[in-house]
Amino acid sequence: MTMSHAVPDNDRPPPVRAVFSAVTWKEIAYLVSNLPLAIVGFVYAVVMVSTAGGLSVTAVGIPLLACGLYLSRQLGRLDRARARGLLGVRVDEPTPIPGPKRSGGFFPWLWTSIKDPVGWRTVLYQLIRLPWGVLTFTVALTGLFVLWPVLPYLVRLMANVDRAMVRGLLSPSDDLERRIAELESDRGVVVDTAAADLRRIERDLHDGAQARLVALAMGLGLAKEKLLEDPEGAAAMVDEAHGEVKLALQELRDLARGIHPAVLTDRGLDAALSSVAARCVVPVKVVVDLPGDPAGGAVGDVAGGTARDAAGGAAGDAARGRPAEAIEGIAYFVVSELLQNVSKHAGPGARGATVEVWRAGARLMIRVSDDGRGGASPSGGSGLAGLAERLGAVDGVLVVDSPAGAGTVVTAELPWRDRDRG
Secondary structure (H helix, E strand, C coil): CCCCCCCHHHHHHCCCCCCHHHHHHHHHHHHHHHHHHHHHHHHHHHHHHHHHHCCCCCCCHHHHHHHHHHHHHHHHHHHHHHHHHHHHCCCCCCCCCCCCCHHHHHHHHHHHHHHHHHHHHHHHHHHHHHHHHHHHHHHHHHHHCCCCCHHHHHHHHHHHHHHHHHHHCCCCCHHHHHHHHHHHHHHHHHHHHHHHHHHHHHHHHHHHHHHHHHHHHHHHHHHHHCCCCHHHHHHHHHHHHHHHHHHHHHHHHHHHHHHCCCHHHHHHHHHHHHHHHCCCCEEEEEECCHHHHHHHCEEEEEEECCCCCCCCCCHHHHHHCCHHHHHHHHHHHHHHHHHHHHHHHHHCCCEEEEEEEEEECCCEEEEEECCCCCCCCCCCCCCCHHHHHHHCCCEEEEEEEEECCCCCCEEEEEEECCCHHH
16 A cells, blocks of 8 residues: 655754754654664564464464554554654554444454554564664764764754654554545434434424324314215315325325435436426526436426426336436435525526536536526535535535626536446
């Protein structure tokens, strides 16, 4: 794995001076203390590796190696703290290895522990530091008596080597650690989004269809009581109940459309997005160019609530080349939210909007643009921050270009996964 450790400007030591400064004395203390700590670390690394290697043919060898690498991590923590205090090197602490419960069991935890790159690099650090510790101890200690005029320069040179070793071998694995942090953050976003969606569905059912069905049951009960005494009144109540049933069904359809519309499953993104565009308050042009989409490569113009679909092809051909259902659903949700933003925030001067969807290599690209008043931003309360989080949870990207008075262009990227692989 290739690692690059950039040195921040405020992490660099001050220029070396011939007169011993506080920084120079700290560097001397670090170099002198290298030897005793290097002896301890070298002995531990050799004993741990040789013992675990010799016992690897038994049942205790591999668990012993895992425990040894865990203790190596603790030695690395001590060395990072020493470098931080005496050399001013700021190195982030690696992400702890999750325990057996979080890893899914003992054996997954064991496998993760024995291939821990941080632990193995710490072992390498302990092994190569012994000869270096002997050199730095000898030069720093004897230089105080016979090389003191040039000692600050020698100390700075050796301390910089130590700084490079700490950054190179004791830093977290850049790509791995960054990926772990992103996945942990994305997992929280996914959980929060799912919980919010469940609460929204429950609220919509309770306040909408459920309330209408309760009123319907009460109305039908009253109509039943009046059926013999007042047939005309009962008929009017039944007619009113019939209207409530229609409204309840419409609310259930709207709720189902917000979860995952049937047209998306049956006919793909082009037809589903044309349906969404038909509900926008401004004319929307939909351009979908996807392989295998039932209307792939077609252009649909949607204006004033009417839509013209250019759909064709068999359902079997449509399934080939379409993105995975989860990616397709997120793309539908993103366009739906962005078109709602157009309806709410584009302003009265907006004359139209365009939705473009296409595949670019391993990415599904979405662009929604309008000629409204612009000025949109992820922190502007338009829901763009939530969209960015939802896209980030699946390694997606959201880019907003919305200068004031010049319209808005929102570009979203999603990873492409074929439907047959899910």
